[in-house]
Amino acid sequence: MKGYNPNQWFRILFLIQKSDTLFRLAPLMLIILVYSLGVAWIEIEYLQISEDSWLQYLPAMHSLLSFVISILMVFRTNTAYDRWWEGRKHWGALVNCSRNFALKLSSMLATDDHINRKFFRRSIPVYAFALKEHLQTKVTLFMLDDVGDEEIKPNIDITKHVPNQVAKIMFGRVNKLYEGGKISGDQLYVLNNEITAFTDICGACERIKNTPIPYSYSSFIKKFILVYVMTLPIGLVYTVGYYAAPITTFIFYVLASLELVAEEIEEPFGTDLNDLPMEKLSINIKKHVEELI
């Protein structure tokens, strides 16, 4: 039971990584800061509006709306997290079905059937690498360079959907084993779930990648945040003067961070720090499949 280290918390405060929302929102926060100072200057120096102007009651509107915007943003981030977690689940399922596929084939294939063992030892991890590159739309045949199997590389047309082709080659081989009597019909059944799972996982990841949240929803959220934040200093200046600027900026930081975190994690197949470690997972699949078959 480790005591809870205060250092860890305070280090977090000052540790600003490149992927940090603070770092990425900096230019926008600067604009908001300058804008708020401008609003304060105009109201105080230029207009010199009297103490009892109606403007002092404007924060009441922000109060009424603060519930909506708060709940909206937290739900937004939560929905994005659900997508991220769903993406992770699919890659977890890919790990599982790769292992199960290898483990089952390992028992079913004759111990000395080196050709088929080698085929699957190579093709199963290739699926994972191909899916990773497919999702990052940078498909190359590079990943196949060390496969060295004359049945995989020459049969893949890089201009078409690569994971589909790998799945087709694998199922073709399983079906050939069945028709050649090397595995029985019962064993074919037992392999069916894993065969189907590869393509299901690929389709699910494509769905997450290709479907941003509805345009009118995300556009409304951004509009709402900006109008909310940009009208905020107008009323705040009455009570806190020039200090309205840092307060407005901090409130913008909080709301925009939630939006930014949501945008980053709702599409988890990129190469950012927050994205899924697909490279590492693929290497793990390779390692475990090679241990099993």
Add this chain to the structure above:
Amino acid sequence: MKGYNPNQWFRILFLIQKSDTLFRLAPLMLIILVYSLGVAWIEIEYLQISEDSWLQYLPAMHSLLSFVISILMVFRTNTAYDRWWEGRKHWGALVNCSRNFALKLSSMLATDDHINRKFFRRSIPVYAFALKEHLQTKVTLFMLDDVGDEEIKPNIDITKHVPNQVAKIMFGRVNKLYEGGKISGDQLYVLNNEITAFTDICGACERIKNTPIPYSYSSFIKKFILVYVMTLPIGLVYTVGYYAAPITTFIFYVLASLELVAEEIEEPFGTDLNDLPMEKLSINIKKHVEELI
């Protein structure tokens, strides 16, 4: 790692697309604006109610209710999003089962069985197109024009449920292959999930399309928003005078936008900008199936 572009945010603010809620709520917002100004004029010029009228405390009621209305609207939008996402999932599943069906049949059918290969190469995408048109209730035989298969087009009665008929034709063919000994019983079983999935997906999409949220729920939400917004200026005028009008209008914009976004996305099978890209998905299915079989 791209820095976060401020332009993008501010462009959002002024970019008013046709599908934008701001654009669509404009007439209603105008009415609310005029109404609020009217309320302000009556209270200030006509009634000239004294400073200590009870009306100044009316916003307290709006405060108490602002929690309910905020949470209610965010949940409303979230529930609608869940339906939208569920619809997307079903179309993703259609992509998956089309691919898996093609991929499995491709291995099972003899390489030179051009008749059956051609049959499935054509009928699988037809299901997707038929489902799309069925959900948009504009079923035509147009989509079948380039099918050119004497087994599909002539067997479809456009006055009946088209996707069901396509599914029936496909399963009929699979069953014929089985009874003719072209695929074994084990292989029939391996194809079962995909066969069943087509009709399950169709039924699930119909469910989402045909089931709006319960009438008394949606009716209550609209009534609540209107009463809330229309009583708001009555009290606000005391503190902010004529400015109660823009404030009321903005609060209405926020609440009604959430309702509007919810209404738009809870039925995702139309042809709006926010609706699912079923046309594109169907074309993808066609492309991938043709690559596979």
Add this chain to the structure above:
Amino acid sequence: MKGYNPNQWFRILFLIQKSDTLFRLAPLMLIILVYSLGVAWIEIEYLQISEDSWLQYLPAMHSLLSFVISILMVFRTNTAYDRWWEGRKHWGALVNCSRNFALKLSSMLATDDHINRKFFRRSIPVYAFALKEHLQTKVTLFMLDDVGDEEIKPNIDITKHVPNQVAKIMFGRVNKLYEGGKISGDQLYVLNNEITAFTDICGACERIKNTPIPYSYSSFIKKFILVYVMTLPIGLVYTVGYYAAPITTFIFYVLASLELVAEEIEEPFGTDLNDLPMEKLSINIKKHVEELI
């Protein structure tokens, strides 16, 4: 893209249907109104309590509690909606499995096997009608009058669980087909999911119907609403005088509507406007099954 019709919103405001919560809560709202006026009269005319009575701070308590009651009620309605939607999903699944069952049998049965075709064409829709009547506890044999099949009607004992008996008759027939060699073992497998689904759906609907939310939970919610609403005017009278009455009544309307909507939709198998269109779904099943087999 249709512009958003203001009429629709304002019509909603004045359109009070019988199923509307406003209509159904009317007597209760009247009582609350009279009670609030009574409280106001006592405090103002009878007790004539001084300006600085502690009572003026009572709304602070309502403020503190307004979060809990708001979130609680929205969650309550949401949970009820989830049950309603789950019920709808099960009926959607019934549509799907009826179709799949018909579609598969249609291919498996010999084209001239009119007896079995007729049997399933009749028995599958009977299941849907029987389930509907079972859930509305008004089971009659009336629905079987046009079945005209000597194998269904005479075998059903209306005093027992009718859907179970229909399922048993259907599975018995499938099993007889299998034992008689009319469908193979592989085909029996292929039909298994659909056979099982009928009874699973029935059980799930019964579960939703027979399980209200826990008593101590719903009792607490009602007590909380009533105490909250009935203490509200006591404090409000100080600031808004007799107007406390309409305000209290409106707040009661909002909270009680959420409870009422929740109660209505959490048991979706009745005959209310908000209940599932089981009759229509059953007729659809009948129509589609007859198209397919």
Add this chain to the structure above:
Amino acid sequence: MKGYNPNQWFRILFLIQKSDTLFRLAPLMLIILVYSLGVAWIEIEYLQISEDSWLQYLPAMHSLLSFVISILMVFRTNTAYDRWWEGRKHWGALVNCSRNFALKLSSMLATDDHINRKFFRRSIPVYAFALKEHLQTKVTLFMLDDVGDEEIKPNIDITKHVPNQVAKIMFGRVNKLYEGGKISGDQLYVLNNEITAFTDICGACERIKNTPIPYSYSSFIKKFILVYVMTLPIGLVYTVGYYAAPITTFIFYVLASLELVAEEIEEPFGTDLNDLPMEKLSINIKKHVEELI
């Protein structure tokens, strides 16, 4: 369409059942009441603290925290409800698989195979009763008294896991039927889901029963409620005097009720009013199985 009966609501207010949270929290509420009165007395009579003591601003802290505590408690209750509903779903699944198992066996077994029919007619309901008693940890052989089957009662060792033994006896019989050729391999497969479901349901119920929410979570919630409630009168006394006591008590009632309801329903397998009607469900299973086989 029934009008909404006001009586029902008011009866709820005064109807205090034994299982009511009000009844069960009474002693604790009395303590809080006395404590609050004590705090008020000390502040008013003894300390006679001046009007402008900082204490009058303490409620600001309670305001800031009222969001957290409100949302936290509602989520707490909701999570508990999810567990309760999950438990209910598993018992619903038990109903379903008992029915499907009986219904399938009824068709598969020869009409005159009275021995096996009787065996399953008795053993299937025994599973439900055994699970109920297992979950209430009061397993007796009493429930088997009217089974009268020499194959069930003598084979059960009450000191071991009883539902497991019943499942084992049932699967053993199914396997014997298969090995003896009374059911085919295809039929064995058709029965597999139901066989597996019994044990899955038992395990899921055990999981819900044996896993309370994490200790540090529930301990934090209780601490938070108590500190929140016990510091509340300290500040309230300034504005509402002795009336701080009933207000504090009511706020405690609301928060503690939510915690209490959560505790009651998160473990739904007891014998409380809020617990699942397992006895009734088991009797139903018995009745329906006997109708079917």
Add this chain to the structure above:
Amino acid sequence: MKGYNPNQWFRILFLIQKSDTLFRLAPLMLIILVYSLGVAWIEIEYLQISEDSWLQYLPAMHSLLSFVISILMVFRTNTAYDRWWEGRKHWGALVNCSRNFALKLSSMLATDDHINRKFFRRSIPVYAFALKEHLQTKVTLFMLDDVGDEEIKPNIDITKHVPNQVAKIMFGRVNKLYEGGKISGDQLYVLNNEITAFTDICGACERIKNTPIPYSYSSFIKKFILVYVMTLPIGLVYTVGYYAAPITTFIFYVLASLELVAEEIEEPFGTDLNDLPMEKLSINIKKHVEELI
């Protein structure tokens, strides 16, 4: 029906266990306390800022942000709880599939096939123990010491993925039984779900263990809490003087506790008090498997 014991609640208040968040946050809370006192001293004694400084309005910002931070933290804890519960579900599934696997094999294997019975009686629980140690990354062969089966221990290479190897050994044996004709193809299929489940569960637990929530999300939450709490006393000092220190500390305690509870329970496979009782579950699996086979 037990009355609700007040003692239990008050004991909770003073019972500070080692795993309690209060205990673990103590050093951090002390720092916040000292910091707040420092802020108060500077403002009151040193700066002696006038009564109408803008600083007195700073709490308004905290008010606006209190919704966001409250909802955010409760969602954070809830998401963590969902992971914890998902982990628990997977271990529950491991219990179920271990039992089902044993129960099915027990019927399938000949009564006198002591070798295979002994093999599975030993290997099934070994999987659970191996998974537990794998998740706690302390894999040793110690757990196998009392297995005494020459087929398990010698075949496990402790430097590779141990649960995978156990699964492979088990499936290898099942496949050998099938190829040797000791179980039929139908029986192989009946065992397939359980075989696959072992590896699926392992993969799912690894996923939960190896995937913390996205870095930019958790970093933002910590930054937000700290800035919120550390600016709080600056404004509070004006209204409550030195008492700002305990208030700030308590608010920090609440927010940080939620974060801390979330961090503890989102990775449920450690050895903390809040972690899953994997040791106990494994022993239970061992006990029940030995009762069954």
